[in-house]
Amino acid sequence: MDNGAITFANKLRGNVFLRYVVVSVGALATDVGVFLALLELGLFSMAASAIGYSVGILTHWFLSSRTVFQDRVSDKGTAARTQQKAMFLASALLGLLMTVAIVGTGAALGIDPRLAKIVAIVISFLLTYALRNMVIFRQAPSV
Template sequence: MRALIDHPGLRYLGASVVALGADMGCFLGLLRLGLAAAGASALGYGVGIIVHWLVTSRAVYADQVAMQGAQRHRQKLLFVASALVGLGITTGMVGLAAMAGFDPRMAKLAAIGTSFVATWALRHHVVFRAPALS
């Protein structure tokens, strides 16, 4: 059981579930308030980005987070850049599906999977890449 908890991929999945809860709660609330599907998706994703950084940097890659200075700033910028890739995927898929007459909630579910794979790869291999040993 401890090996599962220590696995960074599973911890990242857990962080993603928490961030997804924030994202979807915001998305569904904004849809209910009458906001367009693409806008609600983008704003929900933005909330999820903040939650994801907080959880990921503390519970998944805590030993690979730069402590301060330029490296910490660079890491945050890379994290946001990876999130923007996911945001583009999510917003594009939901917006196109809504324009085509599909249920935006179903489109959001499809976008979640696509965005998850893209952002995990970027964060694991670029943002929180372990420093090379000398």
């Protein structure tokens, strides 16, 4: 590996936000891929947006709980882990509602659903990152 790649890997390892961005890009690729495929199949834009977002969220939980917040995820089988999953799902549902509303409003205004989806991606990303980093996977207080 060259020095640039090593430097990036070290920054990635130590930076929660940067890791979250990388994981989000993977989940977003899944979300948008499903969204565009469903649009091509003729599905209504709001439904395609909701389904794509839902598949992206499953991808996001899998990746972020193992690579972004792995040191803050509660142990498997505990009530705390169940609570984290429930809160992660709640944050995803909030993002989903925001995404569907933005895409639906865009469609009602005659805006291309792909453009509305881009706006929804940015707003949903910022909202869910804030909730997940500061609430769901917050650092345990040091004793």
